[in-house]
Amino acid sequence: MTEQTLSAGPGASAEAVDRSPALDWLDDAAADRRARHMRRVLTPRAPRDGVIDLASNDYLGLGLHPEMVDAAVAATRRWGAGATGSRLVTGTTDEHLALEAELAEFCRQPAALVFSSGYTANLGAVVALSGKGSLIVSDGGSHASLVDACRLSRARVVVVERGDVAAVARALAGRSEERALVVTDSVYSADGDLAPLLALHGACRAHRAVLLADEAHGLGVRGDGGRGLVEELRLAGREDVVVTATLSKALGSQGGVVLGSQRVREHLVNSARTFIFDTGLAPAAVGAARAALGVLRREPDLASRVVEVAEHLAAVTGADHPQSAVVSVVLGDAERAVSAAGRCAELGLRVGCFRPPSVPEGTARLRLTARADISEADLARASEVLAQVLAEHGHVVDPAPSATTLATAGARA
Structure with a gap:
């Protein structure tokens, strides 16, 4: 490919000038998606378009709440538009630490660690708590982020049917690995059903395993004042229960969090690659999430x-x-x-x-x-x-x- 080929001139399409046969398979894939009505497109929305919204994850309607907007602006003015670095370098502010303390207190957990998204929270927690020589038992209804985390973990992975506690127990009982982790959504994202967390925890406790529950759709909706299904079932604070959640749904902001014991938090700070090597959550999102927690405390x-x-x-x-x-x-x-x-x-x-x-x-x-x-x-x-x-x-x-x-x-x- 020559430099002249790349310089197509103003207004010209680089794709039209330089089309590689190495990617012709993309055309077949696109045609297949269209034939099966699986093609997805990006459709921008207006900030206030008069359309009734029953599609977003802004469950509590806090995304445009004045307190959240003001808090996001105030945090931006104080700290800047970005976190400026990873959490271990320059990406941790007093605002981040305050949010972690408030999330832990709200969810009745010993400690919390904030990530840049719920996706990275799941990747970081699952990979750091498993690894080569361990077993992960993954619920078939788990979110894609948990599925991807299992694939990255280098652990042996057993996938069971959604909510099949007996299958989880069998996998745990028959394992040869020293460590085991069971992963599931607390509220299944596609249909909103609840996972059998109490029974799953019982199986984990019986077989010396850890339960990781993703509260993406539980936080702000289930539990005392929206503290989540784990809190509702009185599993909060159990060291063999680790909770992940997103700040981008009911809390109307952005980011993710892992909640658990102090030693789990310490391990993640030192081992979770999506925490160590990722830029910290932007101050605006941190400030907005803190404001959302304030609203939820006041209006349970x-x-x-x-x-x-x-x-x-x-x-x-x-x-x-x-x-x-x-x-x-x-x-x-x-x-x-x-x-x-x-x-x-x-x-x-x-x-x-x-x-x-x-x-x-x-x-x-x-x-x-x-x-x-x-x-x-x-x-x-x-x-x-x-x-x-x-x-x-x-x-x-x-x-x-x-x-x-x-x-x-x-x-x-």
Whole structure:
């Protein structure tokens, strides 16, 4: 390839000038995605576009909360736009340490360590707590970040069916490795069901293993005032239970955290590669997350509001009784799910659309996420749109929930 080839001139497409046959397989892959209705595109949103949002993970509606915005601005003015380095060099500020202390206190855990995202928190924790010569038992419903962490761990990995505690116990009992780690979501991300954490912990305790639970969809929604499912089940503070979570969902900010004992935190500071070699979380995100915790402490009923709204959405769509913010309406065929999501958008309602590989083949779905801040009027309009669109796509349910259900959910919003 010559220098002249790369210099295509103003306005010219570098891709058109220099197209390599080494990547022609990408065309076949793209064609296959289109044929199976699996093609994904980036669609920018406006900050306030009037669309009713049942797709985002901003469960508590804190993303635009004035206190969070002000805290993010204040942190940026004090510390700058970025963390300037890894946490072990220049990327730790007083703000980071304060957030870790507040997260630990809120979740009733001994210690916390903040990462740049929930994804890196999972990668860092799983790899650092396992490694060559250990066993990881991975729940089949685990998030992709946990799956990737298992692949990077160099441990022997056994994948069991979602929620199969007996299979977990068998894998642990039959192991030859000294160390073992069981990983699972606390709230499964695709459908919002709860993992059997108590039974899983029992299996771990019986076989000298550690349970790692990802509270990405539990923090802010389950537990006392949104402290998570681990706290709700009184597992918080057990040293053989490690919790990961994201700050980008219910807390409306960005970043991730690992919660556990002081010696787990110490080990991660020295061993978690996604902590050691990654730039620290930006001060703005740290400040916003701290403000979100303040709001949640002051308004603990926000968590219960989310579940009430979810119950209403389930009644409208005929979905299973929800246990979290997530309401899953399975339509089966990917084309059907994409069409239904597009139709909702045309009518002013934004919903999630989950297709393989995010969910198993034949279970493409609309994924609705309840919000604590949705108004009674928006909830009523969303209900009308969902009933209409589902009927148009052959998924007929009772188009109107009871007046009591609507009034209860709306009054709390």
